[in-house]
């Protein structure tokens with residue numbers, strides 16, 4: 001039998017891949033905690049928790065057990081006309097940790113569809129009030145997913161190129177830094193004056209796919225406040241930032257003005273199951289109440305609120321604030337900060353930043369997002385047994401909270417070697 005990497009080539013089409021030139025994918029046969037093993041027996045440290053999902057470690061026993069139990073009790077039932085304990089319990093649990101203004105939980109099955117539902121909620125919110133609004137506001141270089149609504153809100157041209165003529169109406173503003181708040185507030189006010197805006201969609205504090213770019217919490221707070229005054233709904237895309245990544249449970253916890261709608265996925269289910277949530281305030285929900293059936297939210301995904309995803313999420317949330325994980329989260333934050341200051345003055349380091357479990361380093365080297373040099377950097381890490389996916393010249397680390405001190409140190413050491421070579 002040929003190996004998996006070879007057999008893969010016959011029938012599989014991979015995401016974000018130019019198959020004419022790409023290396024064959026690496027077949028992973030086993031994962032545990034922060035480690036992955038390929039079919040040749042090579043070991044890799046998962047430095048980005050498999051797209052920041054597996055934050056409590058791969059194959060976490062506690063979560064696996066909860067899922068196994070659930071699977072033997074109730075596998076799945078439609079969520080239209082039915083409900084179940086995992087969904088009810090998860091909604092109650094989320095209310096304890098989400099920003100105080102959140103009141104309702106709507107289930108989807110992935111990040112993009114959480115955003116899609118959020119945008120449709122916002123558009124129908126005004127439609128139901130007899131107010132036709134057709135424009136969204138979003139940050140430059142944001143990323144919100146690959147379905148059409150989510151793509152429209154996204155501002156990264158590497159993903160949207162062929163589809164730009166087919167997207168929703170979106171006006172863009174730059175992300176605010178502490179010294180540009182006034183200027184960007186003015187830009188936002190002008191857009192609000194001249195367009196019928198339904199919603200402002202943003203990744204709070206950190207733009208993940210843009211290269212872990214940070215912006216000012218004070219600035220974002222100011223922009224949300226302007227939207228609130230003019231009755232434009234604010235949608236926080238916490239798909240990357242949610243569940244402790246920024247040091248608090250949610251990036252919105254760093255803000256005074258709370259978003260009306262919040263999107264969650266990725267670490268929501270600890271990387272164990274595709275599931276997402278669009279939560280909203282009571283005000284948003286109330287706009288869908290009516291004696292007219294069609295004023296309800298007629299949006300559904302077959303696997304909405306899948307019980308297996310819900311129990312994984314419940315177990316994950318329990319771990320998130322357990323003493324063991326809190327201890328690890330603090331350790332990672334401190335280690336990142338120390339490592340960042342140790343390389344900040346290196347002549348090949350243009351910029352280094354960290355927040356919570358996120359560490360990002362911009363190399364002072366020109367690299368295309370999916371160019372040859374970036375691929376060499378990626379391969380350099382893989383050859384040393386470290387999985388990191390540089391975004392152009394930005395190397396970022398966002399490890400499982402359960403990563404060991406030695407594994408984290410190996411990631412730092414490998415980055416130092418990479419800085420010397422590239």
Ligand SMILES: *Cc1c(COP(=O)(O)O)cnc(C)c1O
Pocket residue numbers: 110111112113115143144145146203208209237238239240241265266
């Ligand atoms: C990953 C991601 C998405 C899209 O989620 P998918 O599950 O890949 O569709 C949207 N927004 C942000 C911030 C993300 O990180």
